[in-house]
Amino acid sequence: MTTQPETAADDVVAPPAMPNQSASGFGGKPTGFAATDVLAEGFGTPDTVERARSTPDDLQPHAELGLKDDEYERIRQILGRRPTAAELAMYSIMWSEHCSYKSSKVHLRQFGEKVPQNTRMLAGIGENAGVVQISDELAVTFKVESHNHPSFVEPYQGAATGVGGIVRDILAMGARPVAVMDPLRFGAADHPDTARVLPGVVAGISGYGNCLGLPNIGGEVVFDPCYQGNPLVNALSIGVLPVQRLQHKEAAGVGNVVVLLGARTGRDGIGGVSVLASATFDDAAGQRRPSVQVGDPFMEKLLIESCLELYDAGLVAGIQDLGGAGLTCALTETAAAAGTGMRVWLERVPLREPSMSPTEILASESQERMLLIVTPENLDAVLATAEKWGVWATAIGEVTPSEAGGQPGRLVITWNDHVVVDVPPGSLADDGPVYARPLREPGDLILLQADHAETLPRPSTPDELRETLLRMVGAPNLCDKSWVTEQYDRYVLGNTVLAQPEDAGVLRIDERTGLGVALSVDGNGRYARLDPYEGAKLALAEAYRNVVVTGAEPAAVTDCLNFGSPEDPAVMWQFSEAVRGLADGCQQLGIPVTGGNVSFYNQTGAAAIHPTPVVGVLGILEDVARRVPMGFPAPADADGDLLFLLGD
Amino acid sequence: MTMRIGVVTFPGSLDDGDAARAVRLAGAEAVRLWHGDADLHGVDAVVLPGGFSYGDALRCGAIARFAPVMETVADAARGGLPVLGICNGFQILCEAHLLPGALTRNQHLHFRNRDQHLRIGSTSTAWTGQFTADQEILIPVKNGEGCFVADARTLDELAAEGRVVARYVRGNPNGSQRDIAAITNEAGNVVGIMPHPEHAVEALTGPSLDGLGFFASVLHTLAGAPASSR
Amino acid sequence: MARVVVDVMLKPEILDPQGQAVANALPRLGVTDVTSVRIGRRIEIDFDGEPDLDRAREIADKLLANPVIEDFTVSLAEVPAETA
Amino acid sequence: MARVVVDVMLKPEILDPQGQAVANALPRLGVTDVTSVRIGRRIEIDFDGEPDLDRAREIADKLLANPVIEDFTVSLAEVPAETA
Numbered sequence A: 001m002t003t004q005p006e007t008a009a010d011d012v013v014a015p016p017a018m019p020n021q022s023a024s025g026f027g028g029k030p031t032g033f034a035a036t037d038v039l040a041e042g043f044g045t046p047d048t049v050e051r052a053r054s055t056p057d058d059l060q061p062h063a064e065l066g067l068k069d070d071e072y073e074r075i076r077q078i079l080g081r082r083p084t085a086a087e088l089a090m091y092s093i094m095w096s097e098h099c100s101y102k103s104s105k106v107h108l109r110q111f112g113e114k115v116p117q118n119t120r121m122l123a124g125i126g127e128n129a130g131v132v133q134i135s136d137e138l139a140v141t142f143k144v145e146s147h148n149h150p151s152f153v154e155p156y157q158g159a160a161t162g163v164g165g166i167v168r169d170i171l172a173m174g175a176r177p178v179a180v181m182d183p184l185r186f187g188a189a190d191h192p193d194t195a196r197v198l199p200g201v202v203a204g205i206s207g208y209g210n211c212l213g214l215p216n217i218g219g220e221v222v223f224d225p226c227y228q229g230n231p232l233v234n235a236l237s238i239g240v241l242p243v244q245r246l247q248h249k250e251a252a253g254v255g256n257v258v259v260l261l262g263a264r265t266g267r268d269g270i271g272g273v274s275v276l277a278s279a280t281f282d283d284a285a286g287q288r289r290p291s292v293q294v295g296d297p298f299m300e301k302l303l304i305e306s307c308l309e310l311y312d313a314g315l316v317a318g319i320q321d322l323g324g325a326g327l328t329c330a331l332t333e334t335a336a337a338a339g340t341g342m343r344v345w346l347e348r349v350p351l352r353e354p355s356m357s358p359t360e361i362l363a364s365e366s367q368e369r370m371l372l373i374v375t376p377e378n379l380d381a382v383l384a385t386a387e388k389w390g391v392w393a394t395a396i397g398e399v400t401p402s403e404a405g406g407q408p409g410r411l412v413i414t415w416n417d418h419v420v421v422d423v424p425p426g427s428l429a430d431d432g433p434v435y436a437r438p439l440r441e442p443g444d445l446i447l448l449q450a451d452h453a454e455t456l457p458r459p460s461t462p463d464e465l466r467e468t469l470l471r472m473v474g475a476p477n478l479c480d481k482s483w484v485t486e487q488y489d490r491y492v493l494g495n496t497v498l499a500q501p502e503d504a505g506v507l508r509i510d511e512r513t514g515l516g517v518a519l520s521v522d523g524n525g526r527y528a529r530l531d532p533y534e535g536a537k538l539a540l541a542e543a544y545r546n547v548v549v550t551g552a553e554p555a556a557v558t559d560c561l562n563f564g565s566p567e568d569p570a571v572m573w574q575f576s577e578a579v580r581g582l583a584d585g586c587q588q589l590g591i592p593v594t595g596g597n598v599s600f601y602n603q604t605g606a607a608a609i610h611p612t613p614v615v616g617v618l619g620i621l622e623d624v625a626r627r628v629p630m631g632f633p634a635p636a637d638a639d640g641d642l643l644f645l646l647g648d
Numbered sequence B: 001m002t003m004r005i006g007v008v009t010f011p012g013s014l015d016d017g018d019a020a021r022a023v024r025l026a027g028a029e030a031v032r033l034w035h036g037d038a039d040l041h042g043v044d045a046v047v048l049p050g051g052f053s054y055g056d057a058l059r060c061g062a063i064a065r066f067a068p069v070m071e072t073v074a075d076a077a078r079g080g081l082p083v084l085g086i087c088n089g090f091q092i093l094c095e096a097h098l099l100p101g102a103l104t105r106n107q108h109l110h111f112r113n114r115d116q117h118l119r120i121g122s123t124s125t126a127w128t129g130q131f132t133a134d135q136e137i138l139i140p141v142k143n144g145e146g147c148f149v150a151d152a153r154t155l156d157e158l159a160a161e162g163r164v165v166a167r168y169v170r171g172n173p174n175g176s177q178r179d180i181a182a183i184t185n186e187a188g189n190v191v192g193i194m195p196h197p198e199h200a201v202e203a204l205t206g207p208s209l210d211g212l213g214f215f216a217s218v219l220h221t222l223a224g225a226p227a228s229s230r
Numbered sequence C, D: 001m002a003r004v005v006v007d008v009m010l011k012p013e014i015l016d017p018q019g020q021a022v023a024n025a026l027p028r029l030g031v032t033d034v035t036s037v038r039i040g041r042r043i044e045i046d047f048d049g050e051p052d053l054d055r056a057r058e059i060a061d062k063l064l065a066n067p068v069i070e071d072f073t074v075s076l077a078e079v080p081a082e083t084a
């Protein structure tokens, strides 16, 4: 892990080997993103803008990449020509459900419209993570995200990189990550595939989170057959920052340098976002294998330390994590946010495999990378910090002016002097398609709701009661979770005030004053299946109560909305109801949704999972020494303590 | 005079901040030492903290052993400087051959974090003088590779020479041979312990305050009551 | 008795953080001419009677290797006399 | 380019819980004639120029194996053409 400043300083770089399909290791007919490079074959150069102009009628595999015919037409309109292979891949990634929120956008607006008056929020929806001010000097940022499909294909790496991804979101806001939580859903506890998925997922979360030095302060383990072919692996992280260290993703400042920081780029995870997360997960998982991302928590730890050092030294003008959509997303979002243009030399990106094509470099989801915008005079200091921590840092581009007349600039990407991308970045990042998909209440809902619990037989003898009780305490959803929680470090950093088996985790944030936060994540897919509106509210209420009983004052909400296919009107109805319920609930409780994540296409064949909104609530404790643990303390005197039941 | 205790940070160290906090709570000054800097900056003792130095690649502690700071630490340790290796620090001390034996994958193959009872086996080391013989303490254990192994002769020697500093009681969390949780070198200045005393120094965040004993002990040792004289 | 050896290595396109960490440490040992280090597993399976390569391949595929990210090879090996 | 392979195995007297776990799982796959499974590391080192077995042995002794619990062997290997 040496830095590579010479690449940054040098304009002359030995050209990497030509793209070579057979070296990609996937064999046979290229699929997914490799297919886009087919155009380049036989020409010795990648598909360039120039070539796209001269060969307008070349057929392009847009459908294979998940783009609808009309979406492809819109791309041609935006560009005034057919897209290049690299551009096509970028649009397919950025316009995928996962990145564009094209089916959920119209519903999620409610979170903004119904937001209560609140002065604590420093950054909200649309940022990498919401930021909440907790004192004059300090703020916290937190968010929950899904990594469901990758965790089914490869449980260990899928879950591990889920933790890695959410931690980078937190880091990108300027915060030091200080804890993680992991709401999990699996199929039946006694199903053979659960024996594959659950231990792998738990080991992955443990392996990555423990190695990063982040205490795990809570989560959920829920079993239900509806998750058999589609487990839910959600990961939450929280970080702390001094208010003035808040970072932004804007690539502002013409002439500023674009620096790629962290691990080298490899072929792992190519197309993972659009291929894995934005399609129904039905056919052989084997086909998706090349999309597996492999995490390196050690590299992420170094990345965290180097970024924090860079922030504190004031060396960062803008920053964005590389998440699901890799460089494609980071480049377009940073440029679009500032309205500037950007010029990128793709051959400067440090590669693990020299034969990667420009499209592959842009689409790679290699983990543990961040994109920095740095002023030219700070570049050397940035490279030196990276070298100190042993991470790669490479200048790969620069910020360019907006167009004449105040129009946003263009993102121009070359690869060994071939112009492979020339697009308005906003068209990728902000102006993707938006759908108001049809909604229809599920046909079986009336029957489901009519089937009351009151119709179940009740235990009527002491023996039956005993038997029922034993069955309940032994039930996988109610039993002791320490097989899972013991694999997680809850002590590291020395600020964990409450963790398992408490209903909420409590962290000390400020050792001087005792200021701290409480966090709980909850969800109940069965309630939400019966009534998604009330189910979402219930999840919110449960997390809210769990936070309140520690003595904390709830301040903010994050959510991960796990649903089936948005193309199914019944699922879309569940989704719209759940969002409405969560937004109404937050309005009533007077706390804002500061961020979250939507995960669609969680289904096996035609069968969707139960709609599963998972809600995280953050509360503030002025002094964590006054937290209320859930166990009864040993009574101080012989009379014992009095118990009260509140509420009705 | 305030004692100065160095806490080394390797790439991948995680409990370095906690170790420094424990040092401060015990009344000493914590001096942060960097793996790439061979200078110990005149500290009176050194703590090698827990974590995953170099990502635990190959074997835990295998690469950290070659860090520039470790050469100095090893020389100083042979010269009598008190050194405490906690968890990953213990692994590094074994890899550096400053302590015998090795730490291997937990027998049950899982990372395990729980509050663990230990019995102090030796109070004549630089780090345990403030405990009483056979005292039972409660501190967190958390590791994936904490199973202590050594050949029978070494194990017998450790027992015969009173160099088993602590044993697991009420359950062995990782399959360690003879329930060994902590050992010392012949001189008693170098101690390696798998559980985490630095996580049991505050009532608010730990299962007990028992961990403070290790840090209080070394201050007492340094203040002029050499371990060997008790 | 017969011994079968299964070598499991990460697929070439998969990141090998362990190998990388070792490669980065080598210069400190004075070794500068190493271009790559990859770390995998070597599994020695002793059979009671005849060595059974097909059996071993099946075990490797189901239990020893993770076909999503790893490749494996199976071979016969001499059993060193002293461990037999 | 030249590749050297270092195989590192736990000494026979050291317990190998991972190998044991695999051995215990075999009957469930219908395999009952395996007497022992041991899991070690296979390390592939690519040198820039000449393969250097002595160099590799030195690296193995100092870094790749822990002599307290492990034995190692060093050998030359063919480098598969496609990764060259």
Ligand SMILES: Nc1ncnc2c1ncn2[C@@H]1O[C@H](COP(=O)(O)OP(=O)(O)O)[C@@H](O)[C@H]1O
Pocket: A181, A182, A183, A184, A216, A217, A218, A219, A220, A221, A477, A478, A479, A481, A484, A485, A488, A499, A500, A501, A502, A503, A504
């Ligand atoms: N996946 C998980 N990760 C971390 N902690 C968990 C996980 N699952 C459960 N826990 C913790 O274990 C404890 C018990 O969980 P659970 O039985 O689900 O409690 P409850 O039913 O009260 O929510 C809680 O503190 C919870 O946060």
